[in-house]
Amino acid sequence: MSKRLGAVALATLLAVSACSGGGDGKAAATDPNAKVTLSYGVWDANQKPVMETLAGEFTKTHPNITVQVQLTPWADYWTKLKAAVTGGAAPDVFWMNGPNFQLYASNKVIAPMPGDADLSVYPKPLTDLYTFEGKPYGLPKDMDTVAVWYNKVLFDAKKLPYPKDDWTWADFTETAAKLSDPAKGVYGTAAQLGSFQEYQYDTIAQAGGYVISPDGKKSGYGDPKTIAGLKFWTDLIEQKSSPDLKTMTDTTPIQLFEAGKIAMYWGGSWNVSEFTANSYTKGKVDVAPLPRGEKQATVIHGVANVVSTKTAHPDQAWEFVRFLGSRQAAEILGQKGPIPAYDGTQTAWVKAHPELKLQTFLDSVSYAVPFPVSKNTAAWNEAELTYLTKAWTGEVPTDKAATELAQAMDAMLAKE
Amino acid sequence: MTVTTTPQRDTLPARAPTAAAGQQRRRGRLKEALWGYAFIAPTGLGIAVFYLWPVLQTAYFSLTEWGAFGGHTWTGLDNYRRLSSDPEVGRALVNTLTYTGLGLLSIPLAIGFAVLLNRKGMRFVGFYRTLFFLPVVTMPVAIAMVWRWLYNGDYGLTNYLLSLIGIDGPNWVADPATALYALVVVGVWSSVGYNLIIFLAGLQAIPKEYYEAAAIDGAGPFRQFISVTLPLLSPTAFFVSVVSVIGSLQLFDLVYVMAGSGAGARANPAFPRLETVVQLFYDRAFVTNDRGYAAAIVMMLLLVIVVLTAVQFRFQKRWVHYA
Numbered sequence: 001m002s003k004r005l006g007a008v009a010l011a012t013l014l015a016v017s018a019c020s021g022g023g024d025g026k027a028a029a030t031d032p033n034a035k036v037t038l039s040y041g042v043w044d045a046n047q048k049p050v051m052e053t054l055a056g057e058f059t060k061t062h063p064n065i066t067v068q069v070q071l072t073p074w075a076d077y078w079t080k081l082k083a084a085v086t087g088g089a090a091p092d093v094f095w096m097n098g099p100n101f102q103l104y105a106s107n108k109v110i111a112p113m114p115g116d117a118d119l120s121v122y123p124k125p126l127t128d129l130y131t132f133e134g135k136p137y138g139l140p141k142d143m144d145t146v147a148v149w150y151n152k153v154l155f156d157a158k159k160l161p162y163p164k165d166d167w168t169w170a171d172f173t174e175t176a177a178k179l180s181d182p183a184k185g186v187y188g189t190a191a192q193l194g195s196f197q198e199y200q201y202d203t204i205a206q207a208g209g210y211v212i213s214p215d216g217k218k219s220g221y222g223d224p225k226t227i228a229g230l231k232f233w234t235d236l237i238e239q240k241s242s243p244d245l246k247t248m249t250d251t252t253p254i255q256l257f258e259a260g261k262i263a264m265y266w267g268g269s270w271n272v273s274e275f276t277a278n279s280y281t282k283g284k285v286d287v288a289p290l291p292r293g294e295k296q297a298t299v300i301h302g303v304a305n306v307v308s309t310k311t312a313h314p315d316q317a318w319e320f321v322r323f324l325g326s327r328q329a330a331e332i333l334g335q336k337g338p339i340p341a342y343d344g345t346q347t348a349w350v351k352a353h354p355e356l357k358l359q360t361f362l363d364s365v366s367y368a369v370p371f372p373v374s375k376n377t378a379a380w381n382e383a384e385l386t387y388l389t390k391a392w393t394g395e396v397p398t399d400k401a402a403t404e405l406a407q408a409m410d411a412m413l414a415k416e
Numbered sequence: 417m418t419v420t421t422t423p424q425r426d427t428l429p430a431r432a433p434t435a436a437a438g439q440q441r442r443r444g445r446l447k448e449a450l451w452g453y454a455f456i457a458p459t460g461l462g463i464a465v466f467y468l469w470p471v472l473q474t475a476y477f478s479l480t481e482w483g484a485f486g487g488h489t490w491t492g493l494d495n496y497r498r499l500s501s502d503p504e505v506g507r508a509l510v511n512t513l514t515y516t517g518l519g520l521l522s523i524p525l526a527i528g529f530a531v532l533l534n535r536k537g538m539r540f541v542g543f544y545r546t547l548f549f550l551p552v553v554t555m556p557v558a559i560a561m562v563w564r565w566l567y568n569g570d571y572g573l574t575n576y577l578l579s580l581i582g583i584d585g586p587n588w589v590a591d592p593a594t595a596l597y598a599l600v601v602v603g604v605w606s607s608v609g610y611n612l613i614i615f616l617a618g619l620q621a622i623p624k625e626y627y628e629a630a631a632i633d634g635a636g637p638f639r640q641f642i643s644v645t646l647p648l649l650s651p652t653a654f655f656v657s658v659v660s661v662i663g664s665l666q667l668f669d670l671v672y673v674m675a676g677s678g679a680g681a682r683a684n685p686a687f688p689r690l691e692t693v694v695q696l697f698y699d700r701a702f703v704t705n706d707r708g709y710a711a712a713i714v715m716m717l718l719l720v721i722v723v724l725t726a727v728q729f730r731f732q733k734r735w736v737h738y739a
Contacts, residue, residue, distance in 0.1 A: 079702055086486040087501065103705070107485050194683040249590035249684045250569045376484075379704040385682035393685045 022055045036313050038067045038320055043092030044079040046273070049416070050336045050339065055353050057281035057332065058323045065316050069091075072269040085109050085308075090206035092174075093320055096138055096304045098370075102216075102233070105132035106375050110306040114318055117325070122341045123300060130304045136377030140341035143302035145364045146198045146270045148172075148288045151281075152265040154186065155178055163288035165360075169232060172264075172291040181264040187263040189252035191233035191242040193392045197299050198266045201372060204229030205376050211372035217413055219380070222406035227399045229290065229293070232396045234391055245392045266290070269339055269361040276353060285345030288361045300368035318406040377414040380409045471718070478715045482707035495712035503621035505687060505713065508696045515600060516724075522604040523656055527613035533612070534619045545616075549609040556606070560673035563602045564589065567674075589674050595686035599670060607663075611656050617647070618652030628704065642696065646735040654736045655713070659729055665721050668694040693717045702734065 042051055048071050053069035070091055072080050078100060084090045085104075096104065104110045112135040119127045119136060126140040148163060155162055158179055162169075174189025192199050204211055209226030212219060220226045236242040243256065257265040258278050267275075275281040290298050305324045307317040322331055330342035334349045339361065350358045374380070383405060391401035453460075479493055480488040499505055533544055538598050551559060569587030578585040588598040590720070622645065630640045674688045675681040693713060701710035 082484060082702075103484055107483060109485055138421060174658075194680055245683070245685050246587035246590040249686075250567075250587050251571065376705055379706070382682060382699065382704055385680065389683060389685055389687065390682075 004088075018037045033064060035206055036065050036316050037095060038065060038132070038311075038313060038317055039070050039091040040067050040320070041070050041072065041077075041081065041091035043072055043074045043095060045071060045073065045218075047337050049178060050333060054324060054332060055239075056107045056331050056395065057329070058320055059070075062319060063065075065320065067320060076086050082158050085310075086400050088310060090310055092313060093189065093305055093307055093316045093324075095141070096130070096306045098301050098373045099381065101130055101137070101304070101306075102132055102373055102377070103342070103376045104306070105137050111314065112308045113139075119146065121343045123302075123328075123365050124324075124342075125300045126302045126304075126341055129301070129370050129373065130306075138304035138306035139171065139321055141303045141305050141324060142338040143300060143341045144363070145300050145359045145361045145368055146202055146266060146298045146339060147270050147290060147364065149265045149267045149271060149275060151255070151260060151263050151285055151287060153284050154260065164288065165289055166292045167288070169293045171293050173236065173239075173241065176236060177239060180241045183238050184248040185261055187243050187256075187262055188241040189236060190248060190256060190262045190265070191236045191392070192248060192253045193245060193388060194385065196288050196381075197301060198268055199373065200230060200384075200388075201232060201299045202266070202290055203232045203293065205293060205297035205369045206290070207232070208294045212374055212409075212413075215414070216374040217408035219406040219413065221402045221409060225294070225401075227402045228299065230388070230402055231294070232328060234394070237392065237411075245389070260284075269358070269393075272356070272358065274355060276356075283355070285356075290362055291299055296367045298364045298368050299371055300365060303338075374413060376412065379412045383408045383412065422658075427479070445598055446463040455688070474711045475715060477708055478711035480708045480711075482705075484705040491708065496708045498709060498714060502565055503692070504696060507695075508691045509716075510691045511689060512665055512667065512692045514596060515603065517665040518597070518600040518602050519660060520657065521600075521612055522607045522660065523653060525604065526608050526656070527646075527653070528613050529608065530612050530615035531645065534616060535712075548612050551606040552609040552613075552669065554606075556675050559602065559606055560603070564674050566599055590647050590684055590686050592689045594685045595675075596682075596689050599674060599690065602665070602670060602674070603667070607660060611660070614656055615649065615652055618649050622648045650736045651738055654728070654732050658725060661724055661728065664722055665693045666694055668698065671695050672698070674714075676699065678706065683686050700718055 002138065012383045040051065042048060042054065048069060051069045054067055059066050080298050081090065081094065082135040090109070096110065105112075114133075117139060118134065119139075122140045123143060126143055127136060130136060130138050150163060152162065160175060160178060163175070176338060179187065179188035183256070193341050201211060202326035204226050207229035209229050211226070218398060233242070237244055237360075242248075243253075243262075248256075251259075252321075253265060254267070254271075254274075256262045257267075258275075259282050260280060282383070290296070302395075305321045306322055307314060311317050323341070327342050330340035330345035331348065332339040334345050334347075339346055339349050346362050350362065352358075387401050387405035387408065391398040396404075444689060477488065479490065479492055481491045481494070520531045527546060532538075533541060533548070538544075565571075565590035569575060569585065569590065570583075572588070574588065575585035586594050589595050589620070626648070627640055630644050630720045635643065671690050671692050672681065672695060675687055675695075677682050681687055681695070694717070697710050697713045697717070700706045
């Protein structure tokens, strides 16, 4: 009985999503002059005011449409959104990130772009990130890249020159060793495990390796070059240029950096507000590009605005997304928020902190690589931690842990 | 009211000589029973909707495979087959059972403190009772965060105190050798207060006459404790043990907060020693989008709880004395 019910429910769901995927049927029924309220789901409390400003600007030119910004804190955002989607109550427009994008696109939860957007004004790795089966699904809102945040006070104490723009892995390792003083609890860097965007994914790309094949079918962790990108970090731990994993579990690298115990922290452009507000790091830190391995690389990521397939107002929703992706919106965003994704609107963001070489983050866009994702990214993200933890503690050699991870990840990808 | 107009509701033959009177009585009883059911109906309905129905649903879902956004396909016993060969499930189960077993330490501790706090003429007794009960009314997440700081390898108070006597303390919750025990300490510490209150009630229900009789027979305080207090406290101890076992088997929040950091619990080298069954369930259901399998994991936990509770009831004859 309930088995049949389930089948019926599944069939209905598929039928419904198939209809709304086209988008035409519903759009025709909507009166363009009717008063419409759109809901807009976001996760960053810091950005809520600027999102509300943007919503207000949009209503000025589209008096029939009002936008309600719905904030859900990051920790609950995806759990709540999944439940809302399942229950048919998702916001009309919402923020999407790379790791979750394909899951939502492949389950037809979000709609592909109607096809008139100019994607050339955004960095290509970002528009690629939000393309699924050849179709773009949303417009990038902002972007972030990775660089080395360094503590000038610790460099001065050891009379070391600040990092140069063209430094290499060898330079980095050597500098880290010179800055380290394990007896005092001071380390050159922190080989963090957990946030792969700022650590492992960058060095894997710099070593010429890859995390996942472009078709999303195969793990790259068995590749010797990928393993070299991981060994960069495990070697730093072994040489005591980084605290061990136990220490980094008790006190996170960012806390250690803000306590003056870490000299070089691989961080993102999103750390600007944190480090300029923190009473210790304020005035003591600056930014250098990531060191060069076999090649120069940084992972780029950014949030995109997407439209729910279940929205009752697809035309208005897309109109709002186009506005959010416009130059005008990007300029407003850049004054108070993250780096806007729209080409040529980033100057306001760089100028906000003239004491820091923020241009570094923008310069690296030219050699940026996209964030590695697949349909169920979360599943192998968990496996990455499970397997690599053993390499980070030194319990298992890095190449062995990576090879085992590759096998586990391949099995997961085969099921997607 | 005549007998003939009354509908025959009884299944019993109404041939007895006092049929009319008997029926009256039975109708009265039936009416009373109906009122009883009417009074428990709201609660019963709540239990059915919020407990029974979800259990049945979960049992059904454990035989299916789920998409991330609903929609499922029947897979029969596949999830259970996978469960039986998943080393992570075995590990989580062992951790959970170890935690549960060690967590029972809170019972003797609670009895000891309850006896101390029950002494006549003790000063500030209200203050001490509040002190012990405080962890019970504190949010588990808040407790976990404070203890996380106490256990910090570099900046924690525990290691600072140890350093005063020349001991270099470990990274308590990040070291596979100490992590589980560090967590047990927090679990026991936060449950002692609750158990203590129940034992205090149990102690106060023991009639004073027993102690007087024991004193006349020449029993000292220790003998009184062994021969009077402990046996008469055993029903309370039985209740507390059943409740704490069920509670410990469902441990989640403490591990979720204490094992994790900015990087998440899985980046903790001690995670394999800390992962509990509910933590694994949470990961499968809400992180890796494997909901059918998650349902199978909790069904297994349900079975473990039923078995352990049944075992406790079976063995209560051996040690529980009802006065």
